[in-house]
Amino acid sequence: MNVLNFVNAFFGDSAHWHGYDGIPHRLLEHVQYSLTALGIAAAIGLPVGLVTGHTGRGGNALALVATAARALPSFGLLVLMFVLLGLGLLPVMIPLVVLAVPPILVTTYEAVRSVDPSPVDAARGMGMTEPRILLRVEVPVALPLILSGLRSAAIQIVSTATIAAYVSLGGLGRYIVDGLYQRDYEKVVGGATLVAVLALVTLTVFWAVTRVAVSPGVRRSA
Amino acid sequence: MIRIDSVTKRYPDGTVAVDRLSLEIPDRSITVLVGPSGCGKTTTLRMINRMVEPSEGTITIDGADISRQPVNSLRRSMGYVIQNAGLFQHRTIVDNIATVPRLLGWSKDRARARARELMERVGLDASLAKRYPYQLSGGQQQRVGVARALAADPPVLLMDEPFSAVDPIVRKGLQEELLRIQDELGKTIVFVTHDIDEAIRLGTMVAVLRTGGRLAQYAPPAELLSSPADSFVEDFLGTDRGIRRLSFFTSETLELKKTPIVAVDSTAEQIASRTDPDTPYLLVTGLDGRPLGWSEPEDLVAGEIETERLLPYGRPFVHGKDSLRAALDAAVLSPTGWAVAVDGDGQVIGAVSQQTIGEAIRSAHAEGRDDAKVAG
Amino acid sequence: MTGFFDIPSDLQHSWLGLIGLHLREALLPVLAGLVAALPIAQLCARFRWLYPPVLGVTTVLYAVPSLAFFVVLIDYTGQTELTVMIPLAVYSLVVLVPAIVDGVRSVSQETLAAATAMGFGPLRRYLQVQLPIAVPAILAGLRVATVSSISLVSVGALIGNQGALGNLLADAMFYHRPVLAVNSVVTTAVLAILVDALLVLVRLVLTPWMPPGARPKRKAAARPEPAAVAGEEAAR
CATH class of the missing domain: 3.10.580.10 (CBS-domain)
Structure with missing residues (x-):
């Protein structure tokens, strides 16, 4: 039996489509964890990245924090939080957020920094307030890069939330972890397929958001 | 009238960009600040809209000290044109031009109508209104920059090497256009350039600055050519100032x-x-x-x-x-x-x-x- | 005694042994990824039409979660080190290709024209001009790939104790010894930082011509996608 057979068998089994361990419920769980973590990480990373990028201050400190945060192994952090804090959403959210903040923060900072200074100078000379310069001049131009940072964070969250099943969390990772434990390879491959599809859907969503949100003037001159 | 009164700009590291500069900039005419790089001409210009704050001295407009005015409303009362136009690449041409009117609270329709009017004034085809900056040539972008600065009809226009980045033929066209617009509108224009020919071509008054931010000579262009104040100005004018001076005599x-x-x-x-x-x-x-x-x-x-x-x-x-x-x-x-x-x-x-x-x-x-x- | 360095005997390795194992599982794939990435990147830089589709494929591959990747491979390579190392090699490849392409492309047309005018042949020009100038970008990519790889090896613990230092995490849960988890996290992080620092050092040695403090150039706002992927998709 090859992988495709497993996939067919998994999705063909109607028992996998309802109930607490059914695909819709597990998918919903996974999406919920991911969105929550992404929301928290964005709430931290975006404002800090925008302000430091606009003022140009704190870039070195930021790079240091990002390098340190990147060196932390997310799976290790997940297990550590679990053994320290026990079962629950918090021990999972902490590593997911720690994981997602650096790409958002650093990319946003870089994105705003790399905006051509002359329109910013022109805007200031025309009497725009600083917040307005940031939001109306810098952000629209930096948007593709900012979105790519958010995308990286989202992809990593979806991936790591899968591993969270190991510490008894729900989500699509359950199929993989339970399947490995039960030696039910059909379930393992089914879960892996779902997770991969979710990751690709995430990519697609970000691609679509970029198409809609980025001005054609920025998209095409890029 | 803009009066610059013994203004000095000294940076924290000790460099003096502008040194006790005094200038009276007459209304409704083009005053050109010209000089080699490092002569403080751009710094001087940027002190007029407070992009740079002077270390000493005062700048007044019609007697009012600009340092006492709210900085953003001061800037909104002046047009500002910079070297690479500095257009907003995410906005269409018409919305670029409408920027300051929108800042001043005009309705979108009124601001856009005004923007279209200005496109015509600076010689841009109406069909370009919905384009984005990347679709325009350098010369066209610079025209948009000028239109954007004129949009709210400010009495003062600050221009910082606006035509330096375009090729000589396009530059000549833009200069002619500026003189024509100035004939129609009569703005008080302060124009910075490093090109003495451009200064002589455009200026009603020309201030030649020397490295270190000191004023070398302030005179109408013909006087500059006929009697340069010293050898620095003479060298800066170049070897054919005698011939160039003939531009000021009618045939x-x-x-x-x-x-x-x-x-x-x-x-x-x-x-x-x-x-x-x-x-x-x-x-x-x-x-x-x-x-x-x-x-x-x-x-x-x-x-x-x-x-x-x-x-x-x-x-x-x-x-x-x-x-x-x-x-x-x-x-x-x-x-x-x-x-x-x-x-x-x-x-x-x-x-x-x-x-x-x-x-x-x-x-x-x-x-x-x-x-x-x-x-x- | 359940001290910091007391490693449960079921792991069949000492602490240092685990570190060695971890480094091997993390670094060999990066090396393999680099060896594969160089020719692919060169093709992409040479034939520009090739780059967008390659970039699309790499982005998609990188999005596939590591655990999913591991378990699908079990059917082919079993619960072995190889199962962990193959995905890591793919991730490294995917990070390195855009980094190298951007680096090679960042060499200015003037520089290339000057080299050609001086009589460099295409191969010589690539080896002596383009590649050295691309070194900062390539090493930036290598840093990301390496740190990410060191972090991801731990996940191998889920597929039959193939996670080296990550196996400590399984034992931490099994024996309820949080200190093992602390050991795993701290050791892995320190390894990542040390290897990262080593790569920075390599960069400094290889590029004495770079002004201190300068960073590999990211082409302003132009084509932000690949650089951002290479720069920011780190540990998952």
Whole structure:
């Protein structure tokens, strides 16, 4: 039996489509964890990245924090939080957020920094307030890069939330972890397929958001 | 009037960008700040809209100290044009131009209507309104920059090397356009450039700054050319300032000779009657009165004038409109040494020799007369 | 005694042994990824039409979660080190290709024209001009790939104790010894930082011509996608 057979068998089994361990419920769980973590990480990373990028201050400190945060192994952090804090959403959210903040923060900072200074100078000379310069001049131009940072964070969250099943969390990772434990390879491959599809859907969503949100003037001159 | 009163800009590291500079910038005229890099010209400009705050001294506009005005409303009352236009790449042309009116709280429709009006004023085709900056050439982008600065009809326009990044031909077009717009609108323009030719071409007053931010000379361009204050200004003006100064003398005073002109359909008698020992050549004109070329009288056979065998006539000057410099240039370029004078429609009204132009130059210099600036 | 360095005997390795194992599982794939990425990147830089589709494929591959990747491979390579190392090699490849392409492309047209005018052949020009100038970008990519790889090896613990230092995490849960988890996290992080620092050092040695403090150039706002992926998709 090859992988495709497993996939067919998994999705063909109607028992996998309802109930607490059914695909819709597990998918919903996974999406919920991911969105929550992404929301928290964005709430931290975006404002800090925008302000430091606009003022140009704190870039070195930021790079240091990002390098340190990147060196932390997310799976290790997940297990550590679990053994320290026990079962629950918090021990999972902490590593997911720690994981997602650096790409958002650093990319946003870089994105705003790399905006051509002359329109910013022109805007200031025309009497725009600083917040307005940031939001109306810098952000629209930096948007593709900012979105790519958010995308990286989202992809990593979806991936790591899968591993969270190991510490008894729900989500699509359950199929993989339970399947490995039960030696039910059909379930393992089914879960892996779902997770991969979710990751690709995430990519697609970000691609679509970029198409809609980025001005054609920025998209095409890029 | 903008008055800059012994203003100094000193940076924390000790560099002095502008050193006790005082200038009175007259209303409704173009004042050019010119000098080599590091002379503080841009810093001076940016102190007028408080992009840079002076370390010492004051700047007043119509008597009001600008340091006491809210900085953003001060800036909104001045147009600001920079080198690479600094357009917002995420906004369409019309929305770029509408920026300041929108900042001032105009409705979107009114701001856009105003923007379209300005596009026409700066010579941009209305079809470009919905384009994005990347779809425009450098020269067009710079026009958008000027339109954007004019959008809220500010009395003051600050221009920081606005035409430096475009090629010479486009630059000349933009300069002409600026002079035309200035004729119509009469703004108080402060213009920064490192190009002395541009300064002389555009400025009503020119301030030459030297490295270290000190004023070397502040004078109308003709005076700058005729009596540079010191060797720095003289060097900065370049070697041909004498010739360039001729741009400020009108060709109106040149006495034209009308005799050496024959129409292409002249009779033998007419040709003979035009022959004159002082003018060894005759200028043949077409039936429309435009010049065709020069010829020695003996080579002209009535009824059989071969226009393609005539000597070229160079480039004619418009009598009264062009300057003595244009007339001299026309004479130098003509193989016969005679300049062809035409009227506004390009019809020949006379010819003038290098010698006559030389006399006119001598007398103009002697009178120390500098006429109001003439084109060309 | 359940001290920091007391490693449960079921792991069959000492602490240092685990570190060695971890480094091997993390670094060999990066090396393999680099060896594969160089020719692919060169093709992409040479034939520009090739780059967008390659970039699309790499982005998609990188999005596939590591655990999913591991378990699908079990069917082919079993619960072995190889199962962990193959995905890591793919991730490294995917990070390195855009980094190298951007680096090679960041060499200015003037520089290339000057090299050609001086009589460099295409191969010589690539080896002596383009590649050295691309070194900062390549090493930036290597840093990301390496740190990410060191972090991801731990996940191998889920597929039959193939996670080296990550196996400590399984034991931490099994024996309820949080200190093992602390050991795993701290050791892995320190390894990542040390290897990262080593790569920075390598960069400094290889590029004495770079002004201190300068960073590999990211082409302003132009084509932000690949650089951002290479720069920011780190540990998952």
